[in-house]
Amino acid sequence: MRGKATLALMEQLVMVLVFALAAALCVQAFAASNRMSETAAARDRAVQLAQSAAEIMKSRGRNMAQAQSAAMDRLGGQLSQGVWYVLYDRDWNEVSDDGSKDAVYRLEALPDSDAGQPKAEIRVSVEDGETLTSLPVAWQEVDNHA
Secondary structure, X not given: OHHHHHHHHHHHHHHHHHHHHHHHHHHHHHHHHHHHHHXXXXXXXXXXXXXXXXXXXXXXXXXXXHHHHHHHHHXXXXXXXXXXXXXXXXXXXXXXXXXXXXXXXXXEEEEOOOOOOOEEEEEEEEOOOOEEEEEEEEOOXXXXXX
C-alpha cells in the first residue's frame, strides 16, 4: 500500500515539474514577443517621423538651410553644427536639450554637402546608437524669381 502512495506522489511531482517547465517557457516566449512588439512599434513611429521630415524638407526648402528651418518650424528640435535634430522620450514626446537625460530617440537630418543638389539623410536612432530607420531625401532647388 505504501509503495502505491509513493508512486502516486512521484507521478504528481513529475507532472508539477513538467507544468512548471511549460509555464516558464510560456512566460519567456511572452516576454520575447512583448520586446519584439515594442521594437516594431518604435520602428513604425520612427519611419512615420522620418517620412514626415522628408516631405516637409522637400516641399518647403529651396536649399538645405530653408529645409531645416521648415522642419524645425513643423517638428521642433534644434540646429547644431549644420545638423537638425529632435530628441524624443520613451512615449515619443519632444524633449529639449535640457531634458536630454530623458531622451530615448533621436531624429536627425544629416546634410550631404557632396551633392550638387540639396540632399540629406534622415535618421532615427535609439539612445544606444541603434538606427531604427534611415531615409535619404533629395530635392531640386527652385528659383522663384525666374
